Amino acid sequence: MNASDHEKPLIDIHRATIWRGSTCVFRDFSLSIGQHEQVAILGPNGAGKTTLLKLVNREIYPVAADGSWVRILGRENWNVWDLRSHIGLVSQDLQNRYRDKTRGLQVVVSGYLSSVGVHGLLARRVSKDQIKKARAALTDLGVGELADTPLANMSTGQQRRCLLARALVHDPQTLILDEPTSGLDLAASFDYLARVRDLVSAGISIVLVTHAVHEIPPAIRRVILLRDGRIVADGSRETVLTRDNLQAAFNVEMRVRELDGYYFAYPDERGSLQET
Ligand SMILES: Nc1ncnc2c1ncn2[C@@H]1O[C@H](COP(=O)(O)OP(=O)(O)O)[C@@H](O)[C@H]1O
Numbered sequence: 670m671n672a673s674d675h676e677k678p679l680i681d682i683h684r685a686t687i688w689r690g691s692t693c694v695f696r697d698f699s700l701s702i703g704q705h706e707q708v709a710i711l712g713p714n715g716a717g718k719t720t721l722l723k724l725v726n727r728e729i730y731p732v733a734a735d736g737s738w739v740r741i742l743g744r745e746n747w748n749v750w751d752l753r754s755h756i757g758l759v760s761q762d763l764q765n766r767y768r769d770k771t772r773g774l775q776v777v778v779s780g781y782l783s784s785v786g787v788h789g790l791l792a793r794r795v796s797k798d799q800i801k802k803a804r805a806a807l808t809d810l811g812v813g814e815l816a817d818t819p820l821a822n823m824s825t826g827q828q829r830r831c832l833l834a835r836a837l838v839h840d841p842q843t844l845i846l847d848e849p850t851s852g853l854d855l856a857a858s859f860d861y862l863a864r865v866r867d868l869v870s871a872g873i874s875i876v877l878v879t880h881a882v883h884e885i886p887p888a889i890r891r892v893i894l895l896r897d898g899r900i901v902a903d904g905s906r907e908t909v910l911t912r913d914n915l916q917a918a919f920n921v922e923m924r925v926r927e928l929d930g931y932y933f934a935y936p937d938e939r940g941s942l943q944e945t
Pocket residue numbers: 689690691692694712713714715716717718719720721
């Protein structure tokens with residue numbers, strides 16, 4: 670990248686329309702995220718969060734139309750390899766694509782190939798240095814001893830860390846995490862969130878995608894609230910994570926509390942108590 674590229678937004682979506690099969694998920698949708706923002710995209714199931722990520726990751730494309738664009742770091746066209754070195758993605762969707770027999774180190778090394786498996790000839794394209802770096806990435810994330818362990822024999826949390834290591838071998842400036850703690854117990858979630866915090870401290874930008882309000886770490890300043898392919902609210906966490914906004918996005922009555930920089934939503938049972 671040259672100097673001017675640093676000014677370009679990470680994601681610049683302008684008046685895009687996006688279909689998945691016969692569903693129009695986004696119509697005339699616009700969103701811009703800067704390169705050094707720490708952002709959460711929050712919304713209920715089906716809001717379009719994963720679709721948005723697939724758009725950024727070049728797995729799906731918008732309807733071509735005049736005055737409509739999707740630019741990543743100022744460019745509309747990317748090859749997947751170049752893109753991976755700028756943006757790392759970790760998702761359950763990606764995790765599901767691996768076979769149970771794939772071993773920890775193979776998962777990480779597959780990141781160099783932008784593929785899921787490492788088989789036969791492909792494996793020879795990976796250099797010794799790359800393998801060394803892949804091992805180091807596993808060790809950094811506390812799963813160095815799982816290099817030769819098949820995914821089937823790991824906990825979901827350990828699998829997720831292998832995928833995070835896979836994204837990190839490219840030294841991306843930005844990490845996109847799609848529902849990173851789904852399926853993890855409290856210890857594994859907290860561990861994962863602590864690693865996210867460390868990455869933020871290390872200068873990596875995070876785009877966290879989640880349906881869970883309490884999983885947005887305080888370090889994430891901007892929250893984009895999504896429902897049915899539309900932005901319900903977008904701004905600082907304090908202005909967006911209000912009861913009114915969350916009720917509108919999730920379509921349910923709730924109460925909201927802030928505690929030590931985290932936000933919690935819980936059922937509003939006062940209404941039903943009064944009725945009895
Ligand atoms: N492969 C697909 N084919 C058709 N519709 C899809 C497909 N994937 C997702 N959708 C639809 O797109 C909408 C948004 O889904 P998604 O982006 O996965 O939401 P989220 O990640 O916020 O839960 C939903 O209405 C969903 O049913």
